[in-house]
Amino acid sequence: MIKIAIIDDHDLFREGIRLVLGQIEDFDVVFDTSDGSLFLEFLQHTIPDVVLMDINMPIIDGVETTEKSLEMRPELKIIALTMFADTTHYTQMINAGVKGFILKKSNKNELQHAITMVNSGGNYFSQEIIQKLAFQTINSNAGNDSLTSREMDILHWVCTGLTTHEIADKLFISAKTVEVHRNNILHKADVRNSAELIIWAVKNNYFSIE
Amino acid sequence: MIKIAIIDDHDLFREGIRLVLGQIEDFDVVFDTSDGSLFLEFLQHTIPDVVLMDINMPIIDGVETTEKSLEMRPELKIIALTMFADTTHYTQMINAGVKGFILKKSNKNELQHAITMVNSGGNYFSQEIIQKLAFQTINSNAGNDSLTSREMDILHWVCTGLTTHEIADKLFISAKTVEVHRNNILHKADVRNSAELIIWAVKNNYFSIE
DNA sequence: TGTGAGCTAAGGGTTTTCCCTTATGTGAGG
DNA sequence: CCTCACATAAGGGAAAACCCTTAGCTCACA
Secondary structure, X not given: OEEEEEEOXXXXXXXXXXXXXHOOOOEEEEEEEOOHHHHXXXXXXXXXXXXXXXXXXXXXXXXXXXXXXXXXXXXXXXXXXXXXXXXXXXXXXXXXXXEEEEEOOOOHHHHHHHHHHHHOOOOEEOHHHHHHHHHHHHOOOOOOOOOOHHHHHHHXXXXXXXXXXXXXXHHXXXXXXXXXXXXXXXXXXXXXXXXXHHHHHHHOOOOOOO | OEEEEEEOOOHHHHHHHHHHXXXXXXXXXXXXXXXXXXXXXXXXXXXXXXXXXXXXXXXXXXXXXXHHHHHHOXXXXXXXXXXXXXXXXXXXXXXXXXXXXXXXXXXXXXXXXXXXXXXXXXXXXXXXXXXXXXXXXXXXXXXXXXXXXXXXXXXXXXXXXXXXXXXXXXXXXXXXXXXXXXHHHHHHHOOOXXXXXXXXXXXXXXXXXX
16 A cells, blocks of 8 residues: 655645545555645654655745655655646756656556556656757757746746836845846846746746736 | 536646546536637537636637527537636627636636536626726726727737838728727727737737737 | 955946837727 | 627837847855
8 A cells, every 4th residue: 555645735636636536446545735844743753655746836836845755754755746747856856866757637547657657666757858858958048047946036026017117126136136137037037128038937836827 | 317528628727627627526627628620520429518718718719609609509608718807898799698717727626616507508708808897887988888890900010010101001001090090099998108008908808919 | 464255336248028109900899 | 770789900118028149156066
């Protein structure tokens, strides 16, 4: 029996996954929650074999929960569930200790395969992510550098529609500084303007539309 | 027994909903598909009591499927499943004959309640949508006018990051014309700039991030 | 102790967006 | 037939975004 835990704030989806996995022989969903901190409590007395962790959360809580979980239980096998093929975070996530990436639009077979692979000590990365990564190495530096924390701040406000001047006021810095950050972000994301940037930010989990 | 059909291109989610509903007494999922045209074929020989229809599709196929379904079977009770509380389409959707709106982030109880209500001849609209609509009537004209088809064209290209000039070239019209459309869209959406516009477009199913 | 990354900031330029106005043509519907 | 909505287009100006450069400061790290 493979003991599985699911963390996803999306009630219907989580419940659905639970039932889908429950149908599969040898799979046993021992825990599911919408709240990362409840999972950390759970970890104090039980260790699941495989964890499905939604990354796509308000206030970047998926990544945080992953890191804290692996501090507590470094042997934990975590598969990241993401809405989009997020390639900018993949090194961080792998460094954080994630064993797999699977897209929310995948199907039952793929999910089953991923869980089986990861449980038996392997990795699983969905085809879309692998293809994107391959394409990125061809285009060398395109969208590879990760953002600094200040850049993430600025990106967040850009995505909510604030102007450079407004962001400057909000952060108590010069508009020229915000401009520099914006430009650096544009280069790192390898996009031409705010429109492309916002789409990129959503796809790469820097910003989520609620 | 309430016979239910589910149309959603998101395999795991659809399968999950199917199992969730299958658990409920009196509910019977008689059909589920990722493809709207397959549902139209199905409708030729069977009429479900309630249809759960995902609206959030590539190439606006959810709305189209809804309209065609109701042409074939006007008595059909369709509940729209949406990712966001999309208020700009609500009149069109109600005119099209939809009996309810429910958010994908809702839970099992709410879904069950919605299906029961709609099946017995009622309506169901999730709280979030009702609140947004109430707020909109206070702010009178804010974000109420619907877009023309040309405006939707332009909006699509704005969301993919093309500049006014590039859109003009693509559509073989003057940049000045594109500018007029952009401004009209900004006013109808009641937003200040492209950044806000893109978020608005995603939330209101004018553009979806794939 | 220097080297580098990151935040800060300014100068100075081009391009694009945003925001008015006015105006013509066309097709649908009363 | 006449209005009305829509698409088209232009002028003209203000604001914002975009794109370089240079440069000082701090903090961590080797």
